Amino acid sequence: MFDIELNGEFVTFFILAVVMIAGAVLMVSFTKVVHMVLSMAAVFLGAAGMYVLLEAEFLAFVQVLIYAGAVSILMIFGIMMTNHRDASAELVKPLKDTLAAVSAIALFGLLFYAIRDAEFEGRSGGAPSQGTDNTLAIGEALFHNHVLPFELVSVLLTVAFIGAIALAKKEA
Numbered sequence: 001m002f003d004i005e006l007n008g009e010f011v012t013f014f015i016l017a018v019v020m021i022a023g024a025v026l027m028v029s030f031t032k033v034v035h036m037v038l039s040m041a042a043v044f045l046g047a048a049g050m051y052v053l054l055e056a057e058f059l060a061f062v063q064v065l066i067y068a069g070a071v072s073i074l075m076i077f078g079i080m081m082t083n084h085r086d087a088s089a090e091l092v093k094p095l096k097d098t099l100a101a102v103s104a105i106a107l108f109g110l111l112f113y114a115i116r117d118a119e120f121e122g123r124s125g126g127a128p129s130q131g132t133d134n135t136l137a138i139g140e141a142l143f144h145n146h147v148l149p150f151e152l153v154s155v156l157l158t159v160a161f162i163g164a165i166a167l168a169k170k171e172a
Contacts, residue, residue, distance in 0.1 A: 040075075
């Protein structure tokens with residue numbers, strides 16, 4: 001039914017998948033916000049690894065730089081700057097756990113049914129494809145064809161940052 005070739009890419013995919021799934025499950029299971037942020041960073045790093053497997057090096061770099069780095073640090077700073085009281089964790093009800101398990105099994109079954117007969121196009125066991133320089137192509141597109149939108153986004157982010165500082169000072 002499945003023609004699976006056990007190689008390094010296959011093993012790496014499943015290791016990254018386990019890291020991402022475990023991080024996501026821990027993210028919704030933890031009660032402390034800092035632990036949640038660390039679990040979310042694990043998911044972001046796993047996604048960056050998936051991008052490397054897909055030969056999208058630029059997206060992997062951006063994933064690590066923006067999401068795993070900047071967003072996680074921003075959330076930790078937000079946690080540190082706010083008056084965060086540690087509320088006692090509510091007791092998890094057995095019905096909630098049962099519904100979550102049934103939903104997860106149903107989602108797995110639905111996804112398995114949807115992809116079991118799918119025809120995937122791509123490399124078929126032959127020689128590895130010659131890699132193209134994706135980062136160069138993206139850089140040329142950004143700085144030659146889309147310079148104005150790129151600069152407008154940088155100005156917009158700067159204005160948002162200044163606005164966030166002004167709102168934070170107003171509340172303090």
